[in-house]
Amino acid sequence: MAAKEAVYVQDACKSYGKKEVLKNLRMKVPRGCIYGLLGPSGCGKTTLLSCIVGRRNLNSGDIWVLGGKPGTVDSGVPGPKVGYMPQDIALVGEFTVKDAIFYFGRIFDMPEKMLEERFNELSSLLDLPPDDRFIRNCSGGQQRRVSFAASMVHLPELLILDEPTVGVDPILRERIWNYLVEITSKSNMAVIITTHYIEEARQANLIGLMRGGRLLAEESPATLLTMFQTEVLEDVFFILSQKQSEGRLDDTMAVARSNLQIQNSNTDISVASFDTTRGSTDILTKEKQTKTKNKSGYELNGKRMKSLLDKNWKQFYRNVSGMIFILMFPIAQNVAFLLAVGPDPKGINLAVVNEESFATLCPNFNFSQSAVPYDDYNCHFHNMSCRFLSYIDTPMITKVRYDALPDALEAVKHGEVVGVMYMAENFTESFEARVEEGRDIEAEVLSFSEIKVWLDMSNRQIGATVKYKLLSIFKDFQKDLLRDCNYEPQMADFMNMTTFYGKDGDTFTEYMTPGLVLTIMFFLMTLMTSQIIVTDRSEGLWDRSIIAGVSSLEISLTHFIFQIGIVLIYTVTTLTITFAIFKIPNSGSMWIITLITFFQGLTGVGFGFWISIISENVTMANVLTTGSFYIMILLSGLMWPLEGMPIVLQWVSKCLPFTIAIDSFRNVMKKGWSFDYFEVWNGFGIEITWIVIFAVVNTMLIQSKR
Ligand SMILES: Nc1ncnc2c1ncn2[C@@H]1O[C@H](COP(=O)(O)OP(=O)(O)OP(=O)(O)O)[C@@H](O)[C@H]1O
Structure with missing residues (x-):
């Protein structure tokens, strides 16, 4: 048995919080x-309509649409039986006028030929802008007309228009x-239309006057005018609003009804009213429908998915500046990292401060004469301070001459130099004594034979790099000295350290590469996905497509694809x-590295999806993405080894x-593992x-967010 009413709402209650x-x-x-459906701003019209189309649930009460409850399998709502034009434009700016209407027509599964005919019909009826004009370039009124055409291109059984004539x-x-x-x-199509222009509703068959979440009256326009003995509908609304505020609505309606009876008996002609018996409430049908299964939201339809993919693609390639940004991001971030992170300072x-040599930095130093062996054991040293300083000719360190130690130390205090190297006046002599006298040497002589270094370690990275460099220079100095004095240079290698994987000279860039590549991948994809989806949702297209019958799984899947x-x-x-391009060495399989990077991008997509679902708007999505970015980077072991963290944090x-x-x-990269x-x-x-977790959680969240 088919239900005769298009929409039937019974004792509907809906709250947002309190x-x-x-x-x-x-x-x-x-x-x-x-x-x-007429009523002042904020009285609940849009809320009621969104419950009718199944995008929101009532707290209590019932709604039947086309004989079924919205969201049930047989109701056809959401789906092609309903056409919905929301208050917002809810179209993609990158669509042309034709794209927008064809997008919905295809979602409604209309044959192409019929779609073309309907498009031409609506185009001339509504005086639509040229077919190929982008929606973003249409005026507000033109966008509204396109939105109107899109909602009724398929001639639905129920058309819901939220302020179409603004x-x-x-x-x-x-x-x-x-x-x-x-x-x-001509057809059995029912139309619910909200408008602020009360007088234009005279052409409606029925009017529902709504205020403060209730219907004050529901009659034909002519009946209302007769009941309240006025010629303008606005007066009716004004009287009812006033009486509702005074708590005398029922009395007023009783008087109005008696006016109607008197009028009818006087004229003996019934005031024109819409034949509401065309749709009596069929309780049997309602009960039958309540037993039907809810729509799962998990259906997949090839044609709808093709339309969604086409939409995503157009949104992407027609937004030129956005596309350039999207493509430039990974390039800019990678190049910035590879140029900035890792190379030696x-x-x-x-x-x-070299008190031994008049020319502190020893520009004309003769290396070959500085260590000359003179018997089996001993060596004669000359100008050792200059010999050592000649090893510091490296791009990393710039030697700055100071004549007095206090001045040099003052320079460290003021941050002009990172440290001070000091060699005493009798450095070489003391050095020779240190070698020859062994355990008999005096402490003072020993002290003169030292190369003294003070380092500013407040910038740990710079301080530690210079320290490491000086130690390695010293080792080279030691070995060469042993060789020149006819000793075995290996004597300097008390501890002989050989690398197993990697090389001693591997740059920090190489160490950072895996972390940087994967985190860039993860967060770029998070940002990209959350932006696209939140924008889609906030522009209303997501909801509108779902009302048109697209399942949330189809939307999610096409975005994912x-x-x-x-x-x-x-x-x-x-x-x-x-x-x-930057030729970072790789000892392993490029395929494995590509797969790890690709999957990391997909986890970023999943995370971005999750952020987009829980975010109300783009700002919140951005805050969540950037906020989580820093925490995750800190915890990832990229900045500091996991082994330094508390054990619980290591597991996190x-x-x-x-x-x-x-x-x-x-x-893979450094050890060549497969x-x-x-x-x-x-x-x-x-x-x-993580990809699986995000897929399951996100699908469930999308379903539950109504
Ligand atoms: N998601 C929401 N959360 C909290 N409050 C909401 C939400 N949506 C609407 N409201 C509030 O519910 C009330 C009814 O809103 P609704 O949009 O249904 O009114 P309306 O009659 O359609 O108004 P208008 O004619 O201006 O579009 C308003 O006070 C609005 O602020």
Whole structure:
């Protein structure tokens, strides 16, 4: 048995937090009727409509739409049985006029030929802008008309229009109304229309006057005018509003009804009213429908997905500046990292106070005469301070001459130099005594034989780098000296350290590469995904598409497919810059590295999706992305080894999407490991685990967010 009413609302209550928006509202919209829903701003019209189309749930009460409850499998709502024009434009700026209407037509599964015909019909009826004009270039009124056309391109059984005539000129407004009157009389289409222009609702068959979440009256316009003995609808609304505020609504309605009876008996002609018996409430149908299954939101339809993918693609390539940014981001970030992070610092000022040589920095020093063996054991030294200083001819350190130690120390205090190197007046002599006298040497002589260094370690990185450099210079100095004095240079190697993986001279850049590549990948994809989806949602297209019958899974999946394309582009760009252009050495399989990077991008997409679901707007999404970025970087072991963290934090860190993946990447890159090693697999394991977690959680969240 088919339900005869298009919409039936019974005792609907809806609150946002503590704010009651709908209060026991009742409403009946017969089929083939234009129903004007009138009321002041904020009275709950849009809330009621969004409950009717199934985008919001009531707290209590019932709604039946086309014989079923919104969201049930048989109701057809959301779906092609309903056409919904929201208050916001809810179209993609990168769509042309034709794209926008065809997008919905295809989602409604209209045959192409019929779609073309309907498009031409609506285009001339609504005086739409040229087919190929972008929505973003249309005026507000033009956008509204395109939105209107998109909502009714498929001639739905129920058309819901939220303020369609705002910004539309009076002639066009009349054309729209005439069209609605014509189409509802020819077909069984029901139209619910909200408007602020109360008088234009005279052409409606029924009017619902709404205030403070209730319907004050629901009658035909003629009946209302007779009941309240006035000629303008605005007066009716004004009287009812006033009486509602005074708590005398029921009395007023009783008087109004008696006016109607008197009028009818006087004229013996019934005032024109819409035949609401065309749609009596069929309780059986309602009960039958309540037993039907809810729509799952998990359906997949190839044609709808194609439309969604087409939309995503157009949004991408037609937004030229956005596209350039998207493509430039990984390039800029990688190049910035590879140029800025890791290379040895250069030109660090080190004060030298050399009291032994008049020419402190010894420009004309003769190296060959500085250590001359004269018997089997002994060596004669000459100008050793200059000999040592000649080893400091390195791009990292710039020697700055100071004549007096106090001046040099003062320079450290003022940050002019990073440290001071001091050699005493009798340095060489004391040095020789140190070698020859052994345990008999006096402490004072020993002190004169020292190269004294004071370092500013407040900048730990610079201080430690200079210290490491001076120690390695000293080792070279020692070995060469032993060789020149006919000793075995190996005597300097008390501890002989050989590297197993990597080389002693590997740059910091190489160490940072796995971490930087993966974190850049993760966060760029997070940012990109959350931006695109939050924008889509805040522009209203997401909701509108769902009301048109698209499932949330289809939207999520098509976004995901599209983001896979971006991840691929980013992976290729990032790895090409790192390994092909900047030639960072790689000892392992490029394929494995590519896969780790690609999967990391996908985890970023999942995280971005999650952020977009829990964020109300773009600002919140940005705050969440940037806020989480720093915490995750700190915990990832990128800045400091995990081994330095408290044990609990180490576990937290290991659970993050990229900590273990970074290790796997490094194992491949530096150690040349393949899939034979668990330590390569575990990176993939954590990435895939996160992808699955995000997929499940996000799908559930999208479903529950109504
Ligand atoms: N998501 C929400 N959270 C909290 N309050 C909301 C939310 N949506 C709407 N409201 C509030 O509910 C009330 C009814 O809003 P609604 O949009 O339904 O009114 P309306 O009659 O359609 O107004 P208008 O004619 O201006 O569009 C308003 O006070 C509004 O501020």
